[in-house]
Amino acid sequence: xxxxxxxxxxxxxxxxxxxxxxxxxxxxxxxxxxxxxxxxxxxxxxxxxxxxxxxxxxxxxxxxxxxxxxxxxxxxxxxxxxxxxxxxxxxxxxxxxxxxxxxxxxxxxxxxxxxxxxxxxxxxxxxxxxxxxxxxxxxxxxxxxxxxxxxxxxxxxxxxxxxxxxxxxxxxxxxxxxxxxxxxxxxxxxxxxxxxxxxxxxxxxxxxxxxxxxxxxxxxxxxxxxxxxxxxxxxxxxxxxxxxxxxxxxxxxxxxxxxxxxxxxxxxxxxxxxxxxxxxxxxxxxxxxxxxxxxxxxxxxxxxxxxxxxxxxxxxxxxxxxxxxxxxxxxxxxxxxxxxxxxxxxxxxxxxxxxxxxxxxxxxxxxxxxxxxxxxxxxxxxxxxxxxxxxxxxxxxxxxxxxxxxxxxxxxxx
Numbered sequence: 001x002x003x004x005x006x007x008x009x010x011x012x013x014x015x016x017x018x019x020x021x022x023x024x025x026x027x028x029x030x031x032x033x034x035x036x037x038x039x040x041x042x043x044x045x046x047x048x049x050x051x052x053x054x055x056x057x058x059x060x061x062x063x064x065x066x067x068x069x070x071x072x073x074x075x076x077x078x079x080x081x082x083x084x085x086x087x088x089x090x091x092x093x094x095x096x097x098x099x100x101x102x103x104x105x106x107x108x109x110x111x112x113x114x115x116x117x118x119x120x121x122x123x124x125x126x127x128x129x130x131x132x133x134x135x136x137x138x139x140x141x142x143x144x145x146x147x148x149x150x151x152x153x154x155x156x157x158x159x160x161x162x163x164x165x166x167x168x169x170x171x172x173x174x175x176x177x178x179x180x181x182x183x184x185x186x187x188x189x190x191x192x193x194x195x196x197x198x199x200x201x202x203x204x205x206x207x208x209x210x211x212x213x214x215x216x217x218x219x220x221x222x223x224x225x226x227x228x229x230x231x232x233x234x235x236x237x238x239x240x241x242x243x244x245x246x247x248x249x250x251x252x253x254x255x256x257x258x259x260x261x262x263x264x265x266x267x268x269x270x271x272x273x274x275x276x277x278x279x280x281x282x283x284x285x286x287x288x289x290x291x292x293x294x295x296x297x298x299x300x301x302x303x304x305x306x307x308x309x310x311x312x313x314x315x316x317x318x319x320x321x322x323x324x325x326x327x328x329x330x331x332x333x334x335x336x337x338x339x340x341x342x343x344x345x346x347x348x349x350x351x352x353x354x355x356x357x358x359x360x361x362x363x364x365x366x367x368x369x370x371x372x373x374x375x376x377x378x379x380x381x382x383x384x385x386x387x388x389x390x391x392x393x394x395x396x397x398x399x400x401x402x403x404x405x406x407x408x409x410x411x412x413x414x
Contacts, residue, residue: 004085005097007031008042008075015047015315016071022047022315045078047314051135053077059120060113069106072098076114091115133157139322140307147358151398155356158397160312162186163200166219166244167193167211168272174211189401190383191219196401209272214240216384217308217395217403221301221352222248224380224393224407228296232342234284234335235301237261239268242277249296252277255284285334291342297350298339302332304353304360308404311397325359332360336368340375340412348378349410356396358389361406365391368410375410382407 007029014025022043031039046053053074057065065073076094079085091114095107123129131141134156145152165186167174171193175186178197186195196216205211218240225231227248234255236242242254242265254277256262265279282288284300305328306316336351343349351368353360369377369391379392384403386395392408 002032002035003093003097003100004035004038004042005072005075005079005090005093006100007035007039008046009071009097009101011039011043012046012071012075013068015318017067019319021319022313042075042078042083044314045082046074047318048311049078049082049135050074050314050317051137052132053135055132056117056119060117065106065109068101068103069098069110072101072110073113076110077117080114081119087114130156136310136317137320137322140317140320143357143359144307147356148396151396154398155396155404156310158311158402160402161196162198164189164194164196164214164216164219165200165211166191166214167195168209170205170210171195174205187401189216189219191216191223194219207271212240212243212268212272214244215309215403216401217354217405219244220382220384220395220400220403221299221350221405221407224382224409225297225299225350226348228347230295230297232291232295232298232339233301234298234339235303236279237264239265239277239279241299241301243268243272243274245299246274246276250276253280253291253295254278255280255282257281257283284338285331287338287341293342293344295342295344296347298342298347299350299352300332300335300339301352302335302360304328304332304355305357306354308354308356308395308397308406311402325357329359329364332364333367336364337371340368340372340410343412345412345414347412349375349412350380350407351392351410352405352407354405356394356404356406361394361408362389362391365408365410372410374413376413378409378411380407380409 011025011029014020015022057073072094076090079090095111098107098110127142130145131138148155183199186197222241222244229250231245231249231252233242236254237256242252246252254265259281262279262281269277305320310316339349385399386393395403395405397404
């Protein structure tokens with residue numbers, strides 16, 4: 001049997017040292033099929049708790065271990081702290097892996113560390129404590145704690161409920177098929193034929209358009225948008241919103257910056273049998289005079305920090321830096337400024353992010369309205385639980401079925 005630490009190490013080394021996203025690293029790694037579930041769980045666990053695991057290592061060492069040894073320690077620590085595997089087996093496998101990596105000189109250190117480490121007390125300072133407990137960068141812990149006060153820890157530590165599935169047909173059949181002792185009943189969201197399953201195995205129905213995988217946040221945004229003749233979806237890939245909104249509009253122009261992502265939109269439309277979506281490769285920050293005053297509605301689902309979905313994509317914690325926020329805000333503003341020109345009189349501009357940071361949400365909305373007096377605020381409604389802010393709807397993981405995102409709307413005055 002393969003050493004259970006080997007596959008997680010190979011995948012995670014591509015994330016930590018190779019700079020790749022976890023899903024990309026996993027997809028390109030030949031993981032042992034029989035143990036793929038275990039490998040994925042370990043990798044997610046290490047990424048989710050990276051700062052906490054680093055905190056334990058730093059508290060029990062005088063000198064920082066080199067990258068390869070540190071990663072072995074993180075994997076072993078995660079297993080020891082969170083999984084029901086005998087301690088001696090984890091230690092032996094960690095030592096064996098270190099030797100296999102050609103780091104035999106560190107084998108004694110790894111063995112001694114894993115047999116004797118102590119979990120340190122948490123920091124007393126509130127921001128530092130939240131950073132360790134939620135395993136998020138200190139800069140992010142500071143913003144979230146000041147914004148959400150007592151809710152900060154539960155927001156950051158909320159875990160996804162499962163996989164969200166939107167059915168076009170045969171929902172009852174699939175629900176009945178998944179109803180067994182090993183799979184609890186799905187959560188019925190406030191939206192028709194949209195359910196969250198603890199486990200859901202993709203089958204031929206996916207390729208024939210019976211259902212698609214779409215986050216509850218994505219569905220909620222679409223549900224809040226009023227229909228009309230023409231919609232412009234400015235940041236559309238992979239195409240889920242465009243496809244769902246094609247039911248509300250006669251024509252949807254679906255824009256994406258990168259050509260390979262435009263192909264994703266085309267494939268999504270083909271799979272779901274949608275014919276009224278027009279995929280276009282275009283930079284949303286560059287003005288297109290052909291679009292001026294044309295659309296009943298424009299959706300800007302803007303590039304953002306991703307802080308609302310870090311528990312689904314934990315490598316965001318590693319890659320996102322505080323200095324990224326100002327450049328993201330500049331891109332968001334540029335998209336909104338262009339989008340404003342494309343909305344016809346009486347039309348609506350919808351702005352959304354998968355962020356829980358006020359800078360990218362209410363601040364962006366305030367700045368837009370200040371710069372565009374020809375628009376008024378028209379906060380939409382949603383049946384999905386949320387908090388209403390001064391300028392929009394803030395959905396939070398612990399109250400919104402695991403979804404962290406923001407939505408608001410601006411109406412162009414006649």
